[in-house]
Amino acid sequence: MSDVFAQLKSIVGAKGFSEDPAEIAPHLEEWRSKYTGKSPLLLKPASTQEVSAILTLCHATNTAVVPQGGNTGLVGAQIPFNGEILITLARMNTIRAVDAKDASLVADAGVVLANAQKAADDAGLMVALSLASEGTTTLGGLISTNAGGVNVLRYGMMREQVLGLEVVLADGKKLDLLRTLRKDNTGYDLKQLFIGAEGTLGIITAAAIKLFPKPEERATAFVAVPDVHAATALLAILQDRTNGLLNAFELMSRDGLDLVLEHVAGARDPLSAPSPWYVLCEASGIKGIGAVFESALEKTLEDGVAADAAIAASETQRAALWNLREAMSEAQKAEGPSLKHDVSVPVSAAADFIATAITAVAHRLPQARPVPFGHLGDGNLHFNFQMARGSDPKAYLAHWDEIQQIVHDIVHEHGGSFSAEHGVGIMKRAALKRYKSAAEVEMMRTLKRTFDPKNILNPGKLIPD
Amino acid sequence: MSDVFAQLKSIVGAKGFSEDPAEIAPHLEEWRSKYTGKSPLLLKPASTQEVSAILTLCHATNTAVVPQGGNTGLVGAQIPFNGEILITLARMNTIRAVDAKDASLVADAGVVLANAQKAADDAGLMVALSLASEGTTTLGGLISTNAGGVNVLRYGMMREQVLGLEVVLADGKKLDLLRTLRKDNTGYDLKQLFIGAEGTLGIITAAAIKLFPKPEERATAFVAVPDVHAATALLAILQDRTNGLLNAFELMSRDGLDLVLEHVAGARDPLSAPSPWYVLCEASGIKGIGAVFESALEKTLEDGVAADAAIAASETQRAALWNLREAMSEAQKAEGPSLKHDVSVPVSAAADFIATAITAVAHRLPQARPVPFGHLGDGNLHFNFQMARGSDPKAYLAHWDEIQQIVHDIVHEHGGSFSAEHGVGIMKRAALKRYKSAAEVEMMRTLKRTFDPKNILNPGKLIPD
Numbered sequence: 047m048s049d050v051f052a053q054l055k056s057i058v059g060a061k062g063f064s065e066d067p068a069e070i071a072p073h074l075e076e077w078r079s080k081y082t083g084k085s086p087l088l089l090k091p092a093s094t095q096e097v098s099a100i101l102t103l104c105h106a107t108n109t110a111v112v113p114q115g116g117n118t119g120l121v122g123a124q125i126p127f128n129g130e131i132l133i134t135l136a137r138m139n140t141i142r143a144v145d146a147k148d149a150s151l152v153a154d155a156g157v158v159l160a161n162a163q164k165a166a167d168d169a170g171l172m173v174a175l176s177l178a179s180e181g182t183t184t185l186g187g188l189i190s191t192n193a194g195g196v197n198v199l200r201y202g203m204m205r206e207q208v209l210g211l212e213v214v215l216a217d218g219k220k221l222d223l224l225r226t227l228r229k230d231n232t233g234y235d236l237k238q239l240f241i242g243a244e245g246t247l248g249i250i251t252a253a254a255i256k257l258f259p260k261p262e263e264r265a266t267a268f269v270a271v272p273d274v275h276a277a278t279a280l281l282a283i284l285q286d287r288t289n290g291l292l293n294a295f296e297l298m299s300r301d302g303l304d305l306v307l308e309h310v311a312g313a314r315d316p317l318s319a320p321s322p323w324y325v326l327c328e329a330s331g332i333k334g335i336g337a338v339f340e341s342a343l344e345k346t347l348e349d350g351v352a353a354d355a356a357i358a359a360s361e362t363q364r365a366a367l368w369n370l371r372e373a374m375s376e377a378q379k380a381e382g383p384s385l386k387h388d389v390s391v392p393v394s395a396a397a398d399f400i401a402t403a404i405t406a407v408a409h410r411l412p413q414a415r416p417v418p419f420g421h422l423g424d425g426n427l428h429f430n431f432q433m434a435r436g437s438d439p440k441a442y443l444a445h446w447d448e449i450q451q452i453v454h455d456i457v458h459e460h461g462g463s464f465s466a467e468h469g470v471g472i473m474k475r476a477a478l479k480r481y482k483s484a485a486e487v488e489m490m491r492t493l494k495r496t497f498d499p500k501n502i503l504n505p506g507k508l509i510p511d
Numbered sequence: 512m513s514d515v516f517a518q519l520k521s522i523v524g525a526k527g528f529s530e531d532p533a534e535i536a537p538h539l540e541e542w543r544s545k546y547t548g549k550s551p552l553l554l555k556p557a558s559t560q561e562v563s564a565i566l567t568l569c570h571a572t573n574t575a576v577v578p579q580g581g582n583t584g585l586v587g588a589q590i591p592f593n594g595e596i597l598i599t600l601a602r603m604n605t606i607r608a609v610d611a612k613d614a615s616l617v618a619d620a621g622v623v624l625a626n627a628q629k630a631a632d633d634a635g636l637m638v639a640l641s642l643a644s645e646g647t648t649t650l651g652g653l654i655s656t657n658a659g660g661v662n663v664l665r666y667g668m669m670r671e672q673v674l675g676l677e678v679v680l681a682d683g684k685k686l687d688l689l690r691t692l693r694k695d696n697t698g699y700d701l702k703q704l705f706i707g708a709e710g711t712l713g714i715i716t717a718a719a720i721k722l723f724p725k726p727e728e729r730a731t732a733f734v735a736v737p738d739v740h741a742a743t744a745l746l747a748i749l750q751d752r753t754n755g756l757l758n759a760f761e762l763m764s765r766d767g768l769d770l771v772l773e774h775v776a777g778a779r780d781p782l783s784a785p786s787p788w789y790v791l792c793e794a795s796g797i798k799g800i801g802a803v804f805e806s807a808l809e810k811t812l813e814d815g816v817a818a819d820a821a822i823a824a825s826e827t828q829r830a831a832l833w834n835l836r837e838a839m840s841e842a843q844k845a846e847g848p849s850l851k852h853d854v855s856v857p858v859s860a861a862a863d864f865i866a867t868a869i870t871a872v873a874h875r876l877p878q879a880r881p882v883p884f885g886h887l888g889d890g891n892l893h894f895n896f897q898m899a900r901g902s903d904p905k906a907y908l909a910h911w912d913e914i915q916q917i918v919h920d921i922v923h924e925h926g927g928s929f930s931a932e933h934g935v936g937i938m939k940r941a942a943l944k945r946y947k948s949a950a951e952v953e954m955m956r957t958l959k960r961t962f963d964p965k966n967i968l969n970p971g972k973l974i975p976d
Contacts, residue, residue: 147746147858148857148890149750192700198694202671206671215950221951227926228668229659229855231656231659231931231934232930232935232939232942233943233951234707235657235703238700262754282611286724288797289724289726289797290724290796332756334802338799390692392615393612421694425693425694465697466695477697482698483687485680486698489699489701493699497957508699509698
């Protein structure tokens, strides 16, 4: 092994590795401290050629590696649990090209999302992807996890942003799929295999992504609705009237709002009377979208679909409305521990799913306080249950697996997914085995065996044992 | 073999097969008569179970099959060249569900696109995909070829429309990926493998696709531009000002327009002075998009990006402008034979590609008359060369392979694709081998070997020998 290490170190040169535990440590721990790994060696290749040489050697010597982007993942996919060698592409951070006419950006996989956003902005365009961790996450990590974020309703997940990829395969071979074409029907679309594969089929070293025109106008409203059925009806009406220009449609309950009002400094209820449910919605695009959005909203108030609405009249008011939604995680954390789920269902099944799952969890754990919220426009709910005040956190969190299975079973019955955005990693491998058909699991295993026969790429992740 | 045939016939029952040459004949010939195949048996399964039983038997007996949708493909992928058994899903034509709240449609693969469009329309929504053959093409065929069409600029290719698939694998196993979720990060996205695979990895038996709100307003213009550089500049400006609401941006040359004016009854030049190049462009969406579009266009006229423009003032005028573009193929056909190419390049490379390729072809075949046209907004050009009047068609068409290689080489140098929309089939397997890297071809072969080890699914298509 020490011989392999010496060869690896010579591939990347003095600046390209670390064996210093202090430097490696931040790469070993998931940011919520849920997972901690160990690794004797951190490799920091500076080029695709170096990544290729690393994997050629690792393949020849059966040496396992874990590729890591910005280490912001939530399911443990980026953590070396068994002493694997860590590979970070942080030094591969060059934006290779921004082409305004072509509306595309080509960059190394180690480029941080915020830097890609900045480069697009400088060219008068924008990257569609936006999420809380954008100052840390890298393109490689975002693509490997098919990241979502706040603009999915309008622009789709990361998969829909990717035009081309450069990938190093398990045996070190470089696969150059780095094209910026919008139309290219020339055989199997191989890049799709690596998007969302959590680094188990290859290491993404560069990507070409789409850029978009920046919206000229935006309209944001905080809307009270009597129930989740009304929320989904509101969604359909607003999508119709804005012709698909909604970029956000976020659900929260009164209980959730109350937590924000209590725990977040400066937060205030924008409406005069309480409502059991709320939607934060926003449309954006050409000049005039605001008027269309407001007129559509007025009609829903007249028709009783919506009960009340506050429309942001300034950027300050808009920020205040968004803060009610964005501070939700912080407020829940301040309130105490939660049993959490990142699930999705068809939008039309959301109301029934929420009601059914709340009833089922209440039956098993009456003290759990449901605080569902999230991207209802995509059917994606952060379906959380807050511990009752004064309870014992350890005893409460001991119900995690049991409650999760109750919730996931009901998600599954509603045609939903046990992981909408976060992926599988190590956390949801058992769920994958439980909810996927045998044929689907077997096909995943076959792909893994075929393209990483020695199981050196992020072993133990995504695919159930 | 006759025993296998007997078993296949018993699987599908009396209504489920034909050995009548007259009934089989229309399935054997590509619609331009470029390819003709042969097949002793046409199977018409009525259910996924029957498809599954068919492939189970074919797999066990090494019996090759060719799945066929609406038989509108242009590269021979749907033709049984070696006496394979033909499978049509025409009897599997049930629309299983249309969900307006969820904006999704679930249907058997044999459903004709126009019927899916109708069902969406009845629910107040629309299918994004639209193309000339929509009265004949089926969902299964459209997905298996990753079809494009006239709305790609705004809504993407077929791949971006697919939410879920039901597939029967080579060994007869059913793979149920028929979900309607917008977000579902639960392992490898297996459905991507079958989209655009031309039936070589499995037979798609059902699909869930996205639906979209119908545009409330549309604005269409026929714009004269001095050159292709100006056309791509116009595209960037209009995309910016309409905030991405362009749904069409189609290029044609004066020579192309002249062919339409000469050969198509009722066609007239909407502008007073001739121009070397034209763009037919259209924006659509919310009320007010027309005013935004027209004001943006006026600015480009003031700035000299565009030379002149005719804006449709009525639905009749709109149809007349569109007819100039849509009649292009018919006009070229009336004029005589053409050497044709379905290529794409990055939009920013289009002007240079067109100039370079025209020069190169003129050098080799001075009498060829370039008539490029197509979806410039997607970088997709139908890069055709018309035979000079009075020449010998046979002698002219004998240059097909040679000219095609000249054009494809230049496409490749410009980072482009030798098949933008049409696929590979049998026609472009040699091009695939020439322009793809060895690593990419090998990975395709590996996928094919892995998931169809007996090579019974559409053998000889897509993958080079």
